[in-house]
Amino acid sequence: MKNNNFEPKLLGIFCNWCTYLAADLAGVSRMDYPANLRIVRTMCSGRIDPQFILWAFRNGADGVLIGGCHPGDCHYIEGNYKTLRRYKLLKRVLKEMGINDKRLRLEWISASEGEKLQRVVKEFVEEIKNLGPISNDEAFKKLLTSTKGG
């Protein structure tokens, strides 16, 4: 369902050493990107518990963007590989739950890649705008109908 007035709420969970610094860089370099993104900083993308992501979706996030260091660059050696594995499995599970798995995105963005961050956020906002609000997804429809029917 396309709705051009729809402004998605996006949550970014960024690692302290790379992607968060890229966001900082984008900020100080005055690169603008849509204001739909709220950022949470974690010490490592490997710290991101799948529970955080489900919680975010349940509480109204239309999309979640995970940002970590490039493969091989993790401050904690292999935290981002763990992120990658969890991300792949979580995507499968989200799909089966009835949530469009495009609402979850993982990007490797280093501290110097302010421009990449800007591009990714722009792209992601566009993509989620096309998908529409998360309440359109099957899992949430079920929640809504049961509130009425019960």
Added chain:
Amino acid sequence: MSEKPKIALYWCASCGGCEEAVVDLAEDILQVVEKAEIVFWPVAMDFKRKDVENLKDGEILVSFINGSVRNSEQEEMVKLLRKKSKIVIAFGSCAYTGGIPGLANSYSKEEIMNYYYKEGLTVFNPEDKRPTPQYIEKNLAFEIPEFYERVYALDQVIDVDYYIPGCAPTRNVVKNSIDTLFSGNLPPKGSVLGASSKALCNECPLNDTKPEKITLKEFKRIDKNQPEKDKCLLIQGFACLGPVTRGGCEALCVKANYPCTGCFGPLDGIEDYGAKALSFLASLIDSNNEEEIEKIINEWMPNPLGIVYKYSLPKSLIFETKNKKNGG
């Protein structure tokens, strides 16, 4: 007449295994009967809903309710029992976390109805008849319960005091819980009774064979491979959920050479069992390559949701609506 405390047992959407667990108490059940008077137990004794309605509010000391809430009859009954009971206990995985019936939450009501009344291989239903809650034929009105859009764990429908985990709860867990209840020394509301607060690995006889670090290139399916005896199932490549599951069952499945599937539910402090199990399983994968990771997941898990949320999909953070039905 009788001064004994009254107890009630009821089942909702469940397989009957929990009732069986009570019967399994064998001679221990005599102690229960000695200490308490059973006022309602539809599966074993002839009581009617009227008998419960005639009781005063709060007259039942404890109601043990198993099964998840799937239709309107179950909702009415558990609300009635809640009103008449001082303590309500969610008995077994289905009542506690939604259980196996809860996996239906990954399908819509329509898909379920279509399968059972139309598409199923053995279904013959040319007139495409469906269950109708209010059905009238020849001036006779029949009422059947309404099938809900989704499955609820018990505490998503009524207030629940304690939880007894397990699919089904083991004899010792049931016995310990009953002892706790009659001891008068009640734990704080919301506690899990009769089980351990440590992970299953802690009591697993194979724990000594588990190394510090486990990484796996492939996962084996239990239906296609025979595990070696006396060796941690996880290092053999079977997805044993012991590390993220509450202990208390004395590793019954593992002792029978079958990996833990997580029926005792989450450890304290974990809100979403499936998410935690997913996180744990994914981090075992021994690969840093995107395609290879995908390949391992796809080959091993035709249905990952069914593995990590086998007993707890309705309690996933996504579907969590505390006491929503209660509020109307």
